[in-house]
Every structure is written in structure tokens, then in C-alpha cells.
Amino acid sequence: xxxxxxxxxxxxxxxxxxxxxxxxxxxxxxxxxxxxxxxxxxxxxxxxxxxxxxxxxxxxxxxxxxxxxxxxxxxxxxxxxxxxxxxxxxxxxxxxxxxxxxxxxxxxxxxxxxxxxxxxxxxxxxxxxx
Numbered sequence: 740x741x742x743x744x745x746x747x748x749x750x751x752x753x754x755x756x757x758x759x760x761x762x763x764x765x766x767x768x769x770x771x772x773x774x775x776x777x778x779x780x781x782x783x784x785x786x787x788x789x790x791x792x793x794x795x796x797x798x799x800x801x802x803x804x805x806x807x808x809x810x811x812x813x814x815x816x817x818x819x820x821x822x823x824x825x826x827x828x829x830x831x832x833x834x835x836x837x838x839x840x841x842x843x844x845x846x847x848x849x850x851x852x853x854x855x856x857x858x859x860x861x862x863x864x865x866x867x868x869x
Contacts (some may be wrong), residue, residue, distance in 0.1 A: 746851070746859045747865040755782040756781050756860040758795050758850035763844075765867040768843045777811070777835035778860075784834065788825035791818040792834035793853045810848075812836050842866065 751757035761775040778784050778792045785791065785825045794814045802808035813836035821828035833851065 742859075746861050747857075748834060751862060752781045754860075755784045756792075756852065756854050756857055758852040758860060758862050760848050762840075762848060762864055762866060763843045764865070765841065765869045768868050769841055771839050771841045774823040774836060774840050774848065775835065775837040776811075776850050777833075778787050778854075779834065784854070786815075786818060786831050786833060788818050788828075789861050790856050791815070791854070793816060793855055795834060795836065795853075796851045797838075798851075799846055800839070800849060801842070801844040804846070805842075807849060807865070810840055811836070812840075835865075841847050842868075844868065847857040 749757050751759045759777050759780040763772055766772045776795050797811045798807040799810050815832040815834050817830035817832045818827045819826040819831050845868045847863050847865050852860045
């Protein structure tokens, strides 16, 4: 078995676990642009002690390159846990992050998210160079 065999994907508009990548379709080479990744954009994902998104990773795979490159990892560590019990804590992080990126070749952004109950989920978005 390979790790890739365990990664699930679906349309994020119909499945609450799929990471959503919001970025321009086309960018200028070596010019900074914004990327937002989130889980639960269309259908909210629970954010409870028992059921939550723990992290999202974003990779860039340049067109024609064999490898992908990790460009960001975002951990969401507050899910309402406290010494008083599950879901009684003072903080709940939402699985969303915005970061700046620049690339010098066209390629694909790939996002992976980890749900503590339902495992790994992925999505991708092509980025062209204008």
C-alpha cells in the first residue's frame, strides 16, 4: 500500500473535508500573490474536540518537474479542549489560512487536509504564468 492510496478527494462544494484553494488562475513570474486554503467553505466542517481539521499542507508542483515542493503547513490546534472537558475550552481555531507566494513557472497548487476522524483529503488548482 502507498500513502497516495489513502488520500481522498471530491468536489469541495459537496464534501466538507476537501481543502479549498483560492488563488489567481494566472500570475506574473516572481510576483507575490495571495493564496487562501480552507476546509468547510461551502459545507461547514465541525470544529470540536472530537471531530476537527488538524492541519492543511500546501505544495507546488511546477509543470514538467518530477517533484512537488512544500510551501506551507498550517496547524489548527485549539478545538475547545480544556481541563473542564471536551468542547468547554475558550478557543476554537478555524481551518483557514492565507499566505503569500511567488512562483517562476506554471504549475499546480496541491492542498492536503487531515481530519482526525476521516483522514487525508486533497484538492488542486492550476496556476498559469501570464
